Amino acid sequence: RRMVRSRPKRRGGLRKPGVTRPSRRVSMANARAMALKCTAVAGSILPIMAMRCDTQTVTDPSHDPDALPVEPAPATNPLVGLLSWCGLALAILASLEVVAIVAQGVAIKQANLGSLYRLGYAFLTNLDAVPLGLILVVAVVLVVLPKVAGQVTDEAQDRQAAFTLGLVGAFALLIVIGSILAVASRIRVDHLRHAAVTSLTWRVLISYLIRNLGTALVALVAAGLALRSRFERPTPIAEAVTPSP
DSSP: OOOOOOOOSSSSSOOOTTOOOHHHHHHHHHHHHHHHHHHHHHHHHGGGSOOOGGGSOOOOGGGOTTSOOOOOOOOOOHHHHHHHHHHHHHHHHHHHHHHHHHHHHHHOOOTTSOHHHHHHHHHHHHTTTSOHHHHHHHHHHHHHHHHHTTOOOOHHHHHHHHHHHHHHHHHHHHHHHHHHHHHHHHHHHHHHTTOOOOHHHHHHHHHHHIIIIIHHHHHHHHHHHHHHHHSOOOOOOOOOOOOOO
């Protein structure tokens, strides 16, 4: 008895249920081979690949339980800033007065006097009008007073104090030199007038030196000592070295 084949709906002959085409089997094999190859290549190059920085876990130091607590900066007293500004203002005013005296000495036109004598004559006629040395001493006291009282200062106030003390020291030195030139110019003027330097003149000059040169020397020494004591760095303590056994 002859059996008649039933024609399938698609070309390719008879197909058994549950069986794939040969071309489909080949493509599936190729896909598995490519997947295995990619896995092997990725595993071989993974140790040499650079790790991204955003993959690391970042710990916040504020939430670190082992971190030491940060103490807030202590607040400064408003009077400390007021005293520092007053000292700086006095130092600037005294410095401007010294600059004006020097300018006046340069502007003097006297043929018989040299340049140093003219400068000294300007100091002689102007230093007694304003006690510049005493003003500089007061400026140093105002700047140093917060540290003497044990008050807390910040960095800005320390820089301002250093500038004030440096300004006081520089112009106090100018006043010292100007006072000596003033005495020399007074003697020179009396010599040009053919007048004798009497004992009364010497007493006046000595009192002049005490009022101006003495206070300027006090301001100069005080400014130097204040700079050294206020901004002196602490000496590091040497650690004890235990001998090795």
